[in-house]
Amino acid sequence: MGRRLPRQLSSDDCRGHLRNPAQHHRRARARPSPRIVQMLQLLPDDDQLQIVDAVQRYVRDEFPVSRLRLENEKRRELPRWAEIAELGYLTIALTEALGGAGFSMAEEVLVFREFGRALISPVAVATTVTAHVLAAGERQDQIVAAIAAGTTRAAPAVCTSDGSLLVIDGDRANLVVLRDEQGLSIFERQALRPKGQARSLDDSVGLERAEIVGKPLMVGTAADTRHYQLLIAAMQVGLGEQARDMAVAYGKERIQFGKPIGSFQAIKHRCADMAVASEMAYAQLLFATIAERDGAPGSPFQVHAACLLAGRSAAENSTGAIQVHGGIGFTSEFDSHRFVKRARVLDQLGGDATVHRTALLTASFPA
Incomplete structure (x- = not known):
């Protein structure tokens, strides 16, 4: 007896890759496009999970949420900023030439997810984004290097209804990052005039009022x-x-x-x-x-x-x-x-x- 042809090569399957071909008695199955298959790879891979595990162990051991109950250790992460920066968490998505680890935004987001679990100060966000904005500018390499070394950090701020700023954990911050309806602006401290301390709903962060008196050091893109x-x-x-x-x-x-x-x-x-x-x-x-x-x-x-x-x-x-x-x-x-x-x-x-x-x-x- 002769060998039978494989099912996919038999005459009944002629033009089977088309939808409802005349030569085929069944409707062709839907096939995902290569672009869709590529976009479905959303979950972290093994290397990214190792990064998550390392950050998770670090913040769990060094920055337990219970630390915020102690008055003298409420902002313990701020004096230890050099240690956090030295581990590369703030510049993980910068190129190695700028003192970063050369990873992408995907790894960066996974790191900050763990920071959120430990209620790390949002100064981390302002400092990280500042490094990226300044890295894209001219003659700002020294500031970026200082951020990577932990000697420079940026504090986030919000604009109030009267036009003044509320700066969060601005103690010893060299820069201030403001996000408003116009976008993202980075100011040096001398471009702001202090207006005293403010009471924060979250007593684990410091809050101070300030007024803009100078131009921003750099304005970010959308x-x-x-x-x-x-x-x-x-x-x-x-x-x-x-x-x-x-x-x-x-x-x-x-x-x-x-x-x-x-x-x-x-x-x-x-x-x-x-x-x-x-x-x-x-x-x-x-x-x-x-x-x-x-x-x-x-x-x-x-x-x-x-x-x-x-x-x-x-x-x-x-x-x-x-x-x-x-x-x-x-x-x-x-x-x-x-x-x-x-x-x-x-x-x-x-x-x-x-x-x-x-x-x-x-x-x-x-x-």
Whole structure:
């Protein structure tokens, strides 16, 4: 007997790659395009997971959230800024020629997600983005090198209704980064006139008032603004995930009516909602980061969507953690209230929900 032809080479399959060909008795199966297959590679690879593991162990051991309960160690990370910079976390996406590690924005976002879990000061975001903005300019290599060495750092600021600035953790900061409706601007300290201290809702960060009296050292591009917002979103995602984990852990420990409260339906549903919010925000953050890194069409739309979901997960999960803890969640004995306060601070720095919803309505949807 002669050998039968393979199924894919038989005459019945002639032109089988086409949709509903006349020679084929069945409809051709849909095949994803190579571009779609490439875009689906969103999850961190093994090398990136090693970076995450290293950062996670470092911040867990050196910067536990419980440090914020101690008055004299509230801003312990600021005096140790040189150590954080020396490890390369602030310049991980800069080229090696500029003192960086030569990685991309993807690794950078993963690092700042872990910073958000530990409630590291948002000075980290301002300093990192400042290094990128100045690296693209002329005659700024010395400042970039100083940032990589940990001797120079930048503090984030927001503009108030009366036109003055609120500078966050500006103590010993050489530069100030302002994100407003016009974009991103970097000022030297002498371009600002101090107007005294201000009371912060989040007592783990310092807050001072200032007035702009000089011109900015450099103005960032629209891409720099999105970079800044993505790193803020990464910290919000990490904050929301940590709040979720705290709520789940407490639900397993707290016993009521002879059972862990996590076994009750109301707590289960709340924790499930927190998990969904975190996963949605994390997935969109990764997609927006890759789109922005690769310059994909519609990346501004994806960045604003990521910021919207990240801010929502941080706000809802931090308040949800307090609900799971009950009345004790408001007290200084637990850290739940710190996540609520920091979520508000990050929301102001990266832009609140109204800012991002408006941007989504006016942005072109990616094809």
